[in-house]
Amino acid sequence: MTPIRRRLALPALGTLAAFLVAAAPAQAHGLVGKQDLPIPKWLFAWAAAVVLVVSFVALATLWRAPRFAALQERTVLRLPVFLDPLCGVVGILIFVGIVYAGFAGTQEMTGNIVPTAVFVVFWVGLPMASFVFGDVFRPFNPWRAVGRGIGGLMARVGGGAPEPIAYPEWLGRWPAAAGIFGFAVLELVVTLTTRDDPSVLATLALVYAAVQLLGMSLFGVRAWSDRGDAFGVYFGLFATLSPLRWTRRGLLRRPPLSGTATITPGPGLVGLICVMIGSTSFDGFTASSLWTDTFASPLQTRLVDAGMSIEPATELVFLGGLLFMIAIVSSLYVLGCAGMRSAVPKAEGSTWSFAARFAPTLVPIALAYVVAHYFSLLSYGGQGMLSLLSDPLGDGHDYIGLADHAINYTWISANGVWYVQVVALLAGHAAGLALAHDRALLQFPNPRVAARSQYWMLAVMVGFTSLALWLLSNTA
Amino acid sequence: MTAPPLAHAGHWAVGLIYLAPVAILVITLLVIGRRDRLAEAEELRQANQDEES
Numbered sequence: 001m002t003p004i005r006r007r008l009a010l011p012a013l014g015t016l017a018a019f020l021v022a023a024a025p026a027q028a029h030g031l032v033g034k035q036d037l038p039i040p041k042w043l044f045a046w047a048a049a050v051v052l053v054v055s056f057v058a059l060a061t062l063w064r065a066p067r068f069a070a071l072q073e074r075t076v077l078r079l080p081v082f083l084d085p086l087c088g089v090v091g092i093l094i095f096v097g098i099v100y101a102g103f104a105g106t107q108e109m110t111g112n113i114v115p116t117a118v119f120v121v122f123w124v125g126l127p128m129a130s131f132v133f134g135d136v137f138r139p140f141n142p143w144r145a146v147g148r149g150i151g152g153l154m155a156r157v158g159g160g161a162p163e164p165i166a167y168p169e170w171l172g173r174w175p176a177a178a179g180i181f182g183f184a185v186l187e188l189v190v191t192l193t194t195r196d197d198p199s200v201l202a203t204l205a206l207v208y209a210a211v212q213l214l215g216m217s218l219f220g221v222r223a224w225s226d227r228g229d230a231f232g233v234y235f236g237l238f239a240t241l242s243p244l245r246w247t248r249r250g251l252l253r254r255p256p257l258s259g260t261a262t263i264t265p266g267p268g269l270v271g272l273i274c275v276m277i278g279s280t281s282f283d284g285f286t287a288s289s290l291w292t293d294t295f296a297s298p299l300q301t302r303l304v305d306a307g308m309s310i311e312p313a314t315e316l317v318f319l320g321g322l323l324f325m326i327a328i329v330s331s332l333y334v335l336g337c338a339g340m341r342s343a344v345p346k347a348e349g350s351t352w353s354f355a356a357r358f359a360p361t362l363v364p365i366a367l368a369y370v371v372a373h374y375f376s377l378l379s380y381g382g383q384g385m386l387s388l389l390s391d392p393l394g395d396g397h398d399y400i401g402l403a404d405h406a407i408n409y410t411w412i413s414a415n416g417v418w419y420v421q422v423v424a425l426l427a428g429h430a431a432g433l434a435l436a437h438d439r440a441l442l443q444f445p446n447p448r449v450a451a452r453s454q455y456w457m458l459a460v461m462v463g464f465t466s467l468a469l470w471l472l473s474n475t476a
Numbered sequence: 477m478t479a480p481p482l483a484h485a486g487h488w489a490v491g492l493i494y495l496a497p498v499a500i501l502v503i504t505l506l507v508i509g510r511r512d513r514l515a516e517a518e519e520l521r522q523a524n525q526d527e528e529s
Contacts, residue, residue, distance in 0.1 A: 042493045049497030290491065343509070345516075452512075455505050463498045470494040 035414040041473040048426050048469065049462045055430045056458045059437045060451035066441040068261040077251040084248045088145025095142035095205070101392045102202025111394030113385075114198040118205075119187065120381040122231075124374040127238045131367055134246050135239035138225075141232055143212035147221040164220035172227060172267030175215065177275050179208075179230020181326075184279035188286065189318040191311055233272065237263065237363050241431070260435055263360040270355050273362045274333060277464070278326030280369040284471030285325060286318070295321060332463055333362065339456025340440075344449060357443065358457070361435040365464055368428020372421040372468055373475075379417075383407045418472075425468050429461045 098117055105112040129136055138144070186195055186204065194200055215224040225232050239245075240259030245252040263269070285291050296317055303313035337354040341347045347354075383405070390403040397403070412420075436457045440450035 042490070045494045046497055049501070053501070339505070455508070459498065459501050459505060462501050466494045466498055470491050473494075474491075 035418055037415060037418065041418075041469065044422050045466045045469040048422065048429075048465045051426055052429055052433065052458065052462050052465065055433055056437075056454065059434060060447075060454075063434070063437055063441070064447045066438050068255070068258045068435070068438050069442055071254060071258055071261055073245065073252040073254045075250045076253045079246075079248070079250050081248065084139055085145075085149075087139035088142075088148065091140030091142040091145050094140070095209070097392070099202045099205055102198040102205070105198060105393030106395065107198055108394060109196040109198070110384075111391075112198040113388040113392035113394075114201050115196045116381060116384050116388055118201055120378060121385060123183070123187070124370065124378045125382060126235050127367060127370050128378070130235045130238040131241050134242040134244035134251075135236050136246070137235040138232065138239075139246065141225070141229070143209050143216070143229065144221060144225050144232065146209075147213060147216035147225075151221060164223065165218055167219040167223040167227065170267055172269065173233055173272045174268035175228040176230045176233035177268050177272035180234055180272060180279070181275045183230070184275065184282075184322060185319065188279065188283055188322055189315050191315060227266075227268075234276070237273075237276075238367050240360070241364055241367060257364065257431055257435060260360040260363055263363070265356040265359055269359045270330070270333070273359055273366055274330040275326055276366040277362065277369055278329040279322060280366070280373050281329060281467065281471060282322045282325035284373050284468070284475050286321070288471065288474035290474070291321065329464075332460055336456045336460030339459070340453045343455055344444060344453045358436055358439055361432050361439060361457075364428045364431035364435065365461070368425045368431075369468060371424035371428070372472060375420050375424070376417050379412060380407055380409060421472055422469070425465055429465045433458065433461055 098114055101112060102114040105114070109115050126137055212224070212229055215228045218224075219228065226236075227233060240263055241257055242259065243254060243256045245254060245259065286296075296314075299317045299320070300310070300313050303316060304310055308316070334351060334355055337358060338351045340358070341349075341351050341354050349357075384407055386402045387405040390400045390405070391397045392399075433454070437450065437454055440453050441447060444450045444453055
């Protein structure tokens with residue numbers, strides 16, 4: 001940079017910074033009284049970036065050999081063989097109960113157990129439970145239990161089920177990515193009245209179950225459950241971060257995060273994880289004034305002016321926004337991988353192969369996004385499950401005496417929620433950095449080259465952290 | 477009539493401050509990358525010169 005340019009650049013940067021800081025109060029209206037943070041929110045993003053850079057330097061200097069490649073597991077508990085089928089039966093009963101409540105219960109959203117069970121407990125609670133307790137969904141997975149039950153029955157009565165078709169390699173986890181995208185469309189695009197209608201949710205649950213049974217009958221229960229069952233794969237990915245792993249025979253303990261080494265990179269994995277991160281980001285983005293004022297309202301108006309009715313116009317705009325956000329997340333990640341490839345001398349493989357190999361390192365970030373965006377929903381909405389369990393159909397019953405249980409909104413302050421969100425994001429991205437560094441040490445045996453390859457992944461992690469904190473700062 | 481995006485600049489422009497760490501990091505990485513490439517080219521040139529002499 002020439003001296004003249006440098007002289008011009010400094011005042012320009014100063015002016016921009018002053019403009020941005022001065023603009024803060026305009027954006028902060030509506031937040032006063034809810035949160036009383038000691039420093040501006042953007043400073044949290046800056047602090048998070050510093051922490052990530054320091055973590056990166058620490059990893060590069062102190063973590064000189066791969067640690068997660070040789071997975072060490074220890075059995076901590078032996079389980080009776082009947083427990084796995086018993087859990088399957090319980091899972092089927094829960095599924096049947098939810099579907100029944102959807103059709104037979106009140107169609108009022110807050111009175112019926114189905115919307116809260118689906119959008120709070122299942123969609124938000126299970127990822128967090130999977131991280132803490134391991135893949136708790138797998139033994140209770142009703143579709144897998146039915147598939148295995150039918151397979152077992154045919155083996156005993158009908159002389160065995162026909163041989164399944166070999167699962168196509170090219171299909172990979174694309175069915176799972178499509179399933180999670182479909183759920184995100186239901187949650188974020190479809191209009192509120194349709195989305196929260198218990199009978200609609202029950203119908204969709206039955207359709208999903210039918211697709212799973214078809215997939216399992218074609219490709220076999222295990223092959224389909226491992227790659228095609230969207231929710232099974234989704235919860236299974238989060239469970240790889242857990243220090244616990246369940247098998248039919250026992251409970252195993254392992255170092256946290258080490259399970260990600262068992263994720264096989266293949267077709268659809270990058271797409272699935274980008275859908276996971278992109279859809280959560282879009283959920284946060286839709287609460288910002290930038291989305292509403294700059295994108296949603298003008299586009300909606302144009303579509304309505306062009307002759308479209310308001311509901312499909314809104315859904316189309318939101319669908320476009322969701323796809324756009326997934327594209328941004330995917331592009332950021334692929335750019336990071338392109339940078340990684342360029343930083344390695346004589347790198348073998350394309351940018352896409354790098355993207356596939358390093359995709360498992362994004363799993364903790366996807367979890368961090370879920371925790372950060374939905375922590376308040378789970379902490380408040382989750383309490384609502386107590387009264388709903390007591391009166392699941394909303395018809396006035398009080399089975400367990402908790403029908404009048406009120407949600408305690410004061411157990412955690414608004415500041416507390418913000419700190420949980422920041423810590424979750426920071427921990428998730430630091431874990432992502434550690435996993436990427438460990439994987440780089442496997443790919444590039446020279447620790448210096450491995451550290452150098454991660455420069456651009458560091459930029460991606462800082463970018464994701466800043467994006468998430470910016471989105472949260474608009475929604476809190 | 478919808479307001480032009482600039483009318484809401486006060487609401488969203490502050491978001492740019494969140495980008496600052498990313499921008500600083502990307503600029504730093506570009507500078508490091510350029511410096512590394514120049515150093516590698518210099519090493520190669522030196523090696524070639526040594527071979528020739």
